Amino acid sequence: TGACLEKKRAHDREIHLHEQVEKNYARLQELEGQRDGLTYMIVHDLRTPLCSLISGLQTLPAMGELGADQCEVLEIALAGGETLLGMVNSLLDVEKMESGAMKLDYTLLDASELITCAISQVSDLVLAGDLTLVRALDSDLPFFEGDEDKLRRTLVNLLGNAIKFTPAGGTITAAAHAGEDKQSLIFSVSDTGEGIPEEDFERIFDKFGQVSSRQGGRLMSTGLGLTFCKLAVEAHGGKISASNAPGQGSTLSFNVPIKPVQTIAV
Structure with missing residues (x-):
């Protein structure tokens, strides 16, 4: 029919x-x-x-x-x-x-030393930007296993991003504490900039992602640094995220297992 x-x-x-x-x-x-x-x-x-x-x-x-x-x-x-x-x-x-062509080189790491090393690499930028950099670390942080180079560069990139978006006279805080499950460590970098629009929380981790400024609506590129951070953290079996504190800027934080996740292949 x-x-x-x-x-x-x-x-x-x-x-x-x-x-x-x-x-x-x-x-x-x-x-x-x-x-x-x-x-x-x-x-x-x-x-x-x-x-x-x-x-x-x-x-x-x-x-x-x-x-x-x-x-x-x-x-x-x-x-x-x-x-x-x-x-x-x-x-x-x-x-x-x-x-998937990059392998992680796991060694025993000290979170305090890792943050200290990362801070030393951006100290000139902190001084030039008239900023204050504060460390906030738990006193009893356990040693953990990870790729020192990748995690140090992750912290350097997060610090560099905070420096880039924090006005003169502002404060940047590098922190680390044990996760509630005691099986992971949580690192964070907070700033006193204008914060990240919530709609851009995921976009900032894209290659050359652009976020809109709250003041003037201009677009600012995050380059490749945060993309590297996301991939490096996920390769360790962790997660990275962004959040805002009302009137107090933004925080980028990530967690990594204390013991390596062997099933993660990078």
Whole structure:
């Protein structure tokens, strides 16, 4: 009958559309893979000339006395080069973690030493920003197992993010305490900036995610740092999240198991 024929035609059209969607999706995946591969190759090839550039700049003082103006220009150039190298390394590490090609190097860690080391790496930025950095650690924190490099860089990125969004005269707090289950440690970095809009809580962990400022509505990029943090924490079997304290800025916190989660493959 006519009704049955029309029903069959509709079914055939549905199958055709489904096949077309699957084909387009497969092609999109292929193109994204090619793009990511090309990006990784280009970024990887940038490391060698960047390292050579930084090394050359670092040797300049040994080649002769520099004036105050020259030293200032050199410091700016070195800071720019090291920032760019950090971005290159972060992008490479993010790509490795997303593809499962990066392995974690577990060692026994002291949370207090980990935070102290991270703070030392951003002390100049804290001073330049006219900020106060406070440590708030439980006195009886247990040792735990984790990848020192990945977790230290996670803390450095969280501190750097807080420094970036905290106005002069503000306070940043780096804290650590044992989880309620006594099976994990919780690290956090709080600031006294304007806070993060709730709708951006997840977006800030995206690659080059942008969050809207509460003052003026302008967009500000979070770069790759928080993406690295999310992947590094999840690789340890933990979780990272953002929250706001009304009128007191934002807090980024993450937890890691005291004992490694062997089922997590990175």
